[in-house]
Amino acid sequence: MKEEVKKAAKEFLETLKSAENSYVLTGAGVSTPSGIPDFRGKNGLYKAIPVDIFDIDKFFEDPERYYKFHKERFLSFKSAKPNIVHETIARLEEKGLINAVITQNIDGLHQRAGSKNVIELHGSMDNYVCTKCGRVYGSEYVEKVLMEKEIVPKCEKCGGILKPNIVFFGEALPEMALTKAYAIAEEADVSIAVGTSLVVYPAALLPKVTVEHGGKLVIINMGETGLDNIAYKKYNFELTKFFNEVKNLLEAI
Ligand code: ZN
DSSP: OHHHHHHHHHHHHHHHHTOSSEEEEEOGGGTGGGTOOOSSSTTOGGGTSOGGGGBHHHHHHOHHHHHHHIIIIIGGGGGOOOOHHHHHHHHHHHTTSOOEEEEOOOSOHHHHHTOSSEEETTEEEEEEEETTTOOEEEHHHHHHHHHHSSSOOBOTTTOOBEEEEEOOBTSOOOHHHHHHHHHHHHHOSEEEEESOOSOSTTTTHHHHHHHHTTOEEEEEOSSOOTTGGGOSEEEOSOHHHHHHHHHHHHHTO
């Protein structure tokens, strides 16, 4: 098995080296080794919290309900640390082997690992936005409020309710991030999908765009994905094992 992973990691790097322009697309699988639960997985968050917790109408109906779960479940994202997958992806960018990271994750771990060009399709838990005037707040301010008083954080300026800067169900995806992601997908020679089942829009669409424009799709995921049928290569390994080998090989470059 170890030899198999090593061989695959080597082949993966060869593909990247022969490409001029590649990007990594990441999903929940990349952050589960950091202790961040997947939403829909076997031990997913939706087993512990109501499925409608990220419903935008419900949020405005009862923000206190949302913030109760937020405080219990999501503040711990802040203390999570990047794992070897985030770290190796950051090294790939540093070495010029990839140009961008497009992520469905909202935990900010790619940036913490050192990735520079990160596009967050679903926003980020690292900041909050006033639902009235649009003012952006850092997470420290909100955490302080939530720790000191058990209420809904409000805007200091206008009193509007603050909302995590993530995309709730019923909300549009951030247009700028989406436009950028499509541009990257169109231009790339190689799309590398990591830890995503490639069934949720728009993540499932980006590799398709790359393939339709003549690029290749490489999938690194334990288990089936929605786009296995159009993949140039599929590496069905545990992500931490695979990227550990990639990291070892990178050190020799
Ligand atoms: Zn405001």
